[in-house]
Amino acid sequence: MQRFSHAPTDPAFVQDPYPFYDRLRAAGDLAWWDDYGMVCAASHRAVHALLRDRRFGREIPSEMAQPVPEHLAPFYAVENHSMLELEAPRHTRLRGLVLRAFTSRRIASLGPEIEALAHELIDAFPAGEFDLLPAFCQPIPVIVIARLLRVPDRMAPQLLDWSNAMVAMYQARRTRETEEAASRAASEFSAFLTEYIDARRSDPRDDLLSQLIAAEEAGEKLSTEELITTCILLLNAGHEATVHTMGNGIKTLLETGRSISQADAAPVCEEIMRHDPPLHLFMRYAYEEVELFGHRFRRGEQVGLLLGAAGRDPEVYADPRRFDPRREAPAHHAFGGGPHFCVGAPLARLELQVALPILFARFPGLRLAETPRYADLYPFHGLERLVVAR
Numbered sequence: 001m002q003r004f005s006h007a008p009t010d011p012a013f014v015q016d017p018y019p020f021y022d023r024l025r026a027a028g029d030l031a032w033w034d035d036y037g038m039v040c041a042a043s044h045r046a047v048h049a050l051l052r053d054r055r056f057g058r059e060i061p062s063e064m065a066q067p068v069p070e071h072l073a074p075f076y077a078v079e080n081h082s083m084l085e086l087e088a089p090r091h092t093r094l095r096g097l098v099l100r101a102f103t104s105r106r107i108a109s110l111g112p113e114i115e116a117l118a119h120e121l122i123d124a125f126p127a128g129e130f131d132l133l134p135a136f137c138q139p140i141p142v143i144v145i146a147r148l149l150r151v152p153d154r155m156a157p158q159l160l161d162w163s164n165a166m167v168a169m170y171q172a173r174r175t176r177e178t179e180e181a182a183s184r185a186a187s188e189f190s191a192f193l194t195e196y197i198d199a200r201r202s203d204p205r206d207d208l209l210s211q212l213i214a215a216e217e218a219g220e221k222l223s224t225e226e227l228i229t230t231c232i233l234l235l236n237a238g239h240e241a242t243v244h245t246m247g248n249g250i251k252t253l254l255e256t257g258r259s260i261s262q263a264d265a266a267p268v269c270e271e272i273m274r275h276d277p278p279l280h281l282f283m284r285y286a287y288e289e290v291e292l293f294g295h296r297f298r299r300g301e302q303v304g305l306l307l308g309a310a311g312r313d314p315e316v317y318a319d320p321r322r323f324d325p326r327r328e329a330p331a332h333h334a335f336g337g338g339p340h341f342c343v344g345a346p347l348a349r350l351e352l353q354v355a356l357p358i359l360f361a362r363f364p365g366l367r368l369a370e371t372p373r374y375a376d377l378y379p380f381h382g383l384e385r386l387v388v389a390r
């Protein structure tokens, strides 16, 4: 297997990781990425197969679990109950309970609220040049999740801070400071939710949290820890990726002189997620010895799934750098696939398909006021700023 090296914090890589992915993919379905010290899948077919292969999973094999350092205990107290870090049977049970509360009826009913929120934010845009990320892209996903959980809108900035601090744990550029901030955020967030869950237990409402609690009371038992973790996961998994997708999408549309309307919102948003997705790398462990794509995986060996690379595979997407909402090609992997396929995909699609056409309808002359640059967040892929003029 060919070996490749490229620091994920290298400024040129952060701005444009796709040429590196092309080199990896040209070497075969699997290649070795030195900086992560693991085999990575960069082709569409390898990513597709590995996402669905039950011999691989996200949960760390028990014999490989390391003792958690004291300063990280509060962070892992939350993470250890997260469905995203578990496999069957615990994953199946948690995911089933969340899906039952996260119904398509509930998601679809949010459409008018997202529309009203988009107009409200646009009405408050400053004159002249301004950054669309804090003015538009960041508030929408976090306020929507806050409303789903019926947390007051005024808590949104605090939720955003907690979420950012916890999500930073997954960045290549992680320091001791990042770890301490993540643990602090996990403790504060959990304390807030504990009180909040108690209040909902004694006074259930028509909201997602009350439904998750009801599922527990119907005999399927979500413990308080699981409820806390699930609420935190919905916020953490839900906000950052959606913010980046909106930012990356608006950038591409403005750079290519395009627009987006209600009529073509679905194909344009799918192409945004294929062309420049917000989450580039997820890992899996092999649970047994597996021979795949010419490599023999050891039990416990890690493999990186390069979702960002799969969407640029020229064997599947002709001229993959070109942004073309009319292309007819197999589905992208921005939302993953298989047992961990994104629970929030319908909500994220709704937010993008409602909010982006409103922005472009209200500002037909919207333009970039400076060249957007990506932030050093790998494996997250999103902008530092998105300064526009209307």
Ligand code: HEM
Residues within 6 Å of the ligand: 058, 083, 084, 085, 095, 145, 233, 234, 235, 237, 238, 239, 241, 242, 245, 277, 278, 279, 282, 283, 307, 333, 334, 335, 336, 337, 339, 340, 341, 342, 343, 344, 345, 347, 348
């Ligand atoms: C899982 C992407 C928005 C909740 C995932 C995974 C991906 C993903 C790739 C699977 C990770 C893996 O296989 O290892 C995205 C993208 C989004 C988005 C690109 C926005 C454009 C959301 C939203 C929510 C959400 C809005 C919830 C409000 C979740 C949850 C999981 C998940 C709970 C874990 C599912 C499981 O482990 O079974 N997401 N997501 N996501 N996502 Fe999303």
